[in-house]
Amino acid sequence: MFIDWLKVSQEFDFDLPVISDTAFKAIDTLTGEVLSTSYRPVKHEGSHSSSIRIQVNGRKITVDGNPSRLNRHDNLWGFETVAQCIAVYNRLLAEYGLPAFTRCTRFEIRSGESGAKSSHLWADGCCIHRIDLTTNISVGEGNEIPYLRGLATQRIGHSIGRLYANGRSVDWTTKDNSKGARLQYRKAYDKAFEILQNHLPKVKRAFGESSPDFKYAQEIYDYAKKVGIVRLEQELKDEFLKRSNMSFWGLFDEGKFLTLHEEFLRVDERLKVTKMDQASIAQQLLLENVVKTPRQAITTAYYAHLWMHGLEVVVSQRTFETHAARLNRIGVNIRNTCDIKTFSTVFIREMREINPVKNIAPPAWYKRPNHLQVAA
DSSP: OEEEEEEEEOOOOSSOOOOSSSSEEHHHHTTTOOOEEEEEOEEEEETTOEEEEEETTTEEEEEEOOOOTTTSSSSSSSSSHHHHHHHHHHHHHHHHHHOOOOOOOEEEEEETTTTTOOOEEEEOOOEEEEOOOOOEOHHHOTTTHHHHHHHTEEEEEEEEEEETSSSSSEEEETTTSSSSHHHEEEEEEHHHHHIIIIHHHHHHHHHHHHHHHHHHHHHHHHHHHHHHHEEEEEOOOOOHHHHOHHHHHHHSSSSHHHHHHHHHGGGGGGGGOOOOOOOHHHHHHHTTOOOHHHHHHHHHHHHHHHHHTTTOSOOOOHHHHHHHHHTTTTTTTSSSOOOTOOOOSSSSSTOTOOOOOEOOOOTOOOOOTTTTGGOO
């Protein structure tokens, strides 16, 4: 697991220097009094089309971006701890004459302005508002689309898998596509395809087709395609981090991130059926000891058959839930509508040609971040 995005802030007990050349003032049109002043964020441009956003307002600094990408050719692999990411940010803040982010040692509830009813949590160190956790999975060349289609059939809690039209990406949202994204946003996609569509053209425009940079980018693409890299990412948003007590850096066990991410990575564990037909489902139900008799297996498989062909399952709610629960244990979710255009007949775990390898290590020639030493 590594970190693909990090947004943090910290309030200091002294005024900070202004680094932006643009300010917005709220003025009372009757008296001409300046009610408030805010400054536009500074976009720090690094090498290889990388950037980090820094905003200073009063005594608060906010930094938002991908520390694993800053001044690097790519971010196929990145930093693995918050401390490493903060070290990158702190070195950047020093260039602007700003104080460094520090770990929290305490927090407290502070009331709002005089007469206001609202209050907020304050900490004496760095607060995390967004963090993206990422893992590369190898599924083998040419297996990316079948694997992603298989993932799209799975639910994560109340979130429903959605396969993109090009078959190269899957994400999980709630039915109204809003509530799940407010707290956590999870996705999986074909990394080689993303490199081909986005990274290679940028490098070619910036450095030229005959440059060492473009050659290296081509090597990264060839590697990702050869091993069949599917990237799984989950974005933990501000509200989720606060609810889970993972906002105040230094006051929680960062192992929670790994535990949470490992739960997400288990999304493919129920993909076991090797052939999506009535007979194989019945067989799998028996092999997995989901049912005790062939008659029970055939009956449950029959309802899966109806579901696959878009036919109405006319049974009592209790009977439906019984069969749905059985099928769910082998990765067939008849609570979702079966879209035959996107539904995959490939179920991963028992397929010899698709054997997902998680947390793969980078090849020896891969250029790791050269500023890891500052994160000690």
